[in-house]
Amino acid sequence: MHFASLLPRRALEAAAGAVIAVAAFLAVLLPLQVGAAVDELARATLAAGGSVDVTLTIELPVADDVDVQDAAVRRAIDSTLGADGVGVALDVSRTGPDDGLLRWTIAPRADEISAAALEAVPAAWRRMRSALVDSGADVSQVAFSGSLVPTALTVTRQSDALRGAAPIALAVAGMIALVAVNEIARLLATRGARRSALLWSRGARVTRLVGDATLPSAVAVVVGAAVGALTGAAVAGRLPLDAAGWAAVAGAIAVVPIAVALIAGHAFAGVRRLERPDTAESPRARRAVRVVAVALLVALAGFTSWQLLLFGASPLSAEAARTNPAILLAPAAALAALSIVALLLVSLLRSPIDRAVDRRASWFSAVWTRGAFRRGAVSVTPLLLCALAVGQLIVVAGYGGSWTARYDAVASARWGTEVRMDAGGRGIDADDLAAAGALDEVTRVAPIRTTEQSLAAQSVSVLAVTAPAVAELADAPAELRRGWADIIAPRTPPGWPVAGGAMIDVALSGDGATPGTTVSAFLGNADGLVVEVGGTSAGSEATVALIAPADAGGWRLFAIDISPPATGDERGAPTVEVEVSANGERLDPAGWVVASPFSEPYPIDTGRDARLEAAILDGAPSVRFLAGPDAGPLPVVVTTAFLDATGLTLGDRFSLTLWGLDTTAVEIAAVTPAIPGADNAVAVMIDAWAPVVGSLAWSDDAPSPTAAWIGPAGAPASTAAALRRVVPEGVRIDGTAVDPARDILAAAPVAMWWGAGAAAFLALLGTAAVSLAGRAAETAEADALRRIGLDQRRRRAARAAERFAVVAVGVVVGLMAGAVVVALLVPSLARGAAPSEALGLAAPVVDTIALAWSAVSFLGALALVVAVVAWREPRAPGPGSRS
Missing domain, CATH: 3.30.70 (Alpha-Beta Plaits)
Structure with missing residues (x-):
């Protein structure tokens, strides 16, 4: 059999069935997979929320x-x-x-x-x-x-964005399938023209001719759709079919009448040409139809893209949690419009190329360049298919990378760290923190304190955290979190360093140091964990021995309470003197202040004696010695939204009121898009020592932490499971590394990759079918080249250069169109991964590894198809060949 008959009518029918099978497979698989992921998202969100959010x-x-x-x-x-x-x-x-x-x-x-x-x-x-x-x-x-209703709205918006991945993925694959089926239908009509002419000459009617040309292809299409739909349901794990499975199959079967209509339409057009050979469509009319079609496509792309850029893939309003379906067409419409417009611009280069070829007078250039751009659908169809497939691979790589980056950014801003304890605003007590820190699965516990206050008529979230906790536990790039830590770290840490397990001797003297006086020492570690250790004096001139808790990183002693026993007698203002030693080394009290319930804090005049001395005012239950604050404004990190809301700029100073303290002067030292763990977008990060030490000057206790960042000893999931066993009800364990929604929402990029893979396969199938079936038109040219003495090697090289030129132009067009769609539309699409008003649109992030792997696979398969097509010489079919 000659190579020209490699694709007889039956092979073209099989190709049409294969295209429809792939389209039906995708149309069943993606809705079922995404639907299962949406239900799993709802269940996982409720299960993770416990009694806090749901x-x-x-x-x-x-x-x-x-x-x-x-x-x-x-x-x-x-x-x-x-x-x-x-x-x-x-x-x-x-x-x-x-x-x-x-x-x-x-x-x-x-x-x-x-x-x-x-x-x-x-x-x-x-x-x-x-x-x-x-x-x-x-x-x-x-x-x-x-929080049930807000949680439900959040899940609804995420589910809406997740559901949108299926139609977005199906749109481009559907367009490629439509182009391929349309071209296969045209080739079927061309292959059947001889038989139709014979039947028409024998008096067959139009219905008989159209039916004879359409029925075998329709059978192949129906069989392909059935096989593809059932295979998709099987891959999705939905056999036997349930109600959702039958609905998906019914939607997939809709491709059958579209394919049959295309085949019948081309067959009818061929019959009409037999009946009225003198009424062929004029080139001007065809050109007008194409111009109108391209204009409509460009208008659709412009409208849907404008809607997507205006509203995003998922509404941010709490009252509107539905996506405009037209938005989902934006990526496919934009990709198709850009590709077709680029192809039209390429077609304008035909005349300049011809002139350049004429000047060079090279037979090789003349053969392959003119062949590449003058073969009609045989060149245009592979070019368009390759452009759409390559463009979709780029779009999906950008979508997947941006989707994941968006979700991670919002999750980091919400939780702040990999594993977190959160009591929903009621505060975490010391026992819960101690229980968490005692677990083998936990390496460190960093209390986080947040509060809201009004500044410039804006609600500002203040997050207090220590510099070491930010540097090691914040969920942010290492360079960024270490930069934050360097900024907020106090110039001089408050208090005295005390090793874990060290003996702290507090020597009391003075007329206020009566027997039974209670001594309490406040110690804090590098992560901001505050503990209180105490003891009681046995005499008037006694030393109270305290032991610092074990901690590898050590502690800082920053406050001491002296509480004499109540006597009921008026004491006047007895004086108490305190000398503090740790492991036998006397601690210098320089810079400490005295805090009393009945007076503002005032500095201690230590003079030449390294002692703490203060009068216990009449009626006061105690006196507190406290490490003095840093001089000058405290450096803080603020969000971009903070600057926008307040009108301040980098380097400006303002005042905060922290946990009931007097106003604290701060200075904007750095700006960041989001602060990990802050309650809203308008946020400030401050060192935790300032509110902890400062609050003890005005109140009995340090402010309770609202959350705690946990350092996992091993896998974060194991740490979270261990924490859930010891924390009381109402304390939620969450974090970026134990968020169940992240893996579930990854179903959206996975669905897009399914669609991109199917689109690439359809492009390869369509390119092979069209190229092989269109080789009959090259027979005369091959014979002419043979007669002028060109050997087979040079003829094969010319054919290969022609084919590779066509697909190379398609690949370049796809690269450009895909890059434009990624830059303009993908950030708005990716916003649906985690709807948040706190973070605006970010630059797209491309999954380069997945893109490289998919691109190499597609281009390798495409090169193989082109090589097969170019290898064998086209010859006219012999007398016994079937068409």
Whole structure:
């Protein structure tokens, strides 16, 4: 058999079926995979939230009949959120009466929740008040609290962005499949023209001719769609098919009528040419149709891209959690429009290339350059397919890298570290911190203190953390977090260094040092963990021995409380003198201050005696000696949003009021897009020693930490599991390394890579089919080159150069189009990974490893296809060849 008959009609029909099989496979696989990931996201979010983020509390004054009131509230809950409402499986518990109030806590069951049910929670909550009224409850003083609704809105926005990955991936693969099927349909009509002419000459009608040309191809298309759909369901693990599986299969089967219509349309056009050979479509009309089609595509790309840049892939509004479906067409439409416009510009180079070839008068240049740009669909189709496939690989690499980078940036800003303890704002007590630090899976515990205050009519989040904790535990690039640590570190750490396990001797003297005087020492480690150790004196001139807790990094002694026993007698203002030694070395009290409940802190005049001395004011329970603060403003790190909100700039100074202290002067020393662990975008990072030491000058205790950053000894997941066993209910264990949503949301880039892989395969299949089937047109040219004496090697080289020139132009066009889409649209798409008003759009991040691997694979396969096509010489089919 001659090479020209390598692709007879049956092979073209098989190629059409294969294209449809790949399209159907993708159309079933991606929705099922993404749908499963969306449900898993809902369950994982609720399971990770525990009793912190996923409850809704209804608070009402106690009624006369508590049982009737309880029944009314439960009916309202059931009619909105429960079985008679949106169908969320709930656990409802009642507490109280407490202060004359009853509280109903509603917690969805994480193991039974679905994404659809969780997404319906906000709407059901908005109906809750009216449902309570309908149930007979008095809602005049009703109060709602809890984070169930905000959590549901966040999951809804993330689910929406996740669902959007499937149509985005399908759009480009669908376009490539459409181009390939359309060209295969044209080739089928061309191959069947001789048979159609024979039947027409024998009197066959148009319906018979179209049916004869279409029916075998339709069978191949139907079989391909069925095989592809079932294979997609099997890969997704959804056999036997459930309701969602049947819905996906039904959607995939929609490609069948489109393919059959294209095949029938080309067959009908061929029959019409037989009936009316003198009414062929004019070139001007074809050109006008193409111009209109390109204009419509460019308009669609412009509109959808504008919508995407304006609104993003996932709305940020808490009330609107739905994506405009038109936005999902933006990447595919933009890629197609850019590729086609670039191809039109390339076509304008035909005349300059011809003139350049004429001047060089080289047979080789004349053969391959004119052949590359003058073979119509045989050249244009592979060029367009390669451009779309390469462009999609670049877009997906940018999407995957940007999606992951966006989520990691938002997660870092939210949690701040790999593993974190969070009590939801109520504060973590010392026992919980000690229990965490005693675990073998934990290397360090860094308390984090956050507070909100108003500055320039803006709510500012202040995060207090020590420099070593930032340098080692913050979830940020090493260079960045070490730079933060260098900035906020105090010039002189407060207090005296004390080794872990050291003996601290506090010698008391003076008329205020009576028997039974209590001595308390406050020590802090490098991570900001504060402990208090105490003892009682046995006599008037006694030494109280204290032992510092074991800590490899050591401690700093920064405050000492002296509390004489209450006598009931007026004491006047007795004086107490304190001499402190650690392991026999006397500690210098220079720079310390005295803090009393009845006076402002004042410095100690130590003179020539290295002692702490102060008067205990009448009625005061104690006197406190405290390390003095650093002189000058404290350096702080602020966010870009802070500067935008306050109008301040780098180097400016302002004042903060920290945990009830007097105002503290600070200076902006660095600016960063986000501060890890801050509560909002307008945030300030300050060294933790300032609020800890400063608060002890005005209050009894240091401020309780609102969270704690944990240093894992091994795998973060193991550390998190160990922490969950020891922390009390209501303390949440989270962090960037133990976030279940991160891996689940990775289903979006995975879906995009499935689509890009299918698009590349379809491009290869279409290029091979079109190139091989179109070789019959090269027969006359090959014979002419043979007659003028060119040997087979040079003829093969010319054919290879022609084919490689076509695909090379397509690859270059795809590179440029993909780069433009990545730069303009991918950042807005990636924002859907973690909707956040705190972080704006970031520069796209390209997954270079995945891109390199996929590009090498595609280009290698493409080179193989081109080499196969160029290897064998086209010859006219023999008398017995089938067409």
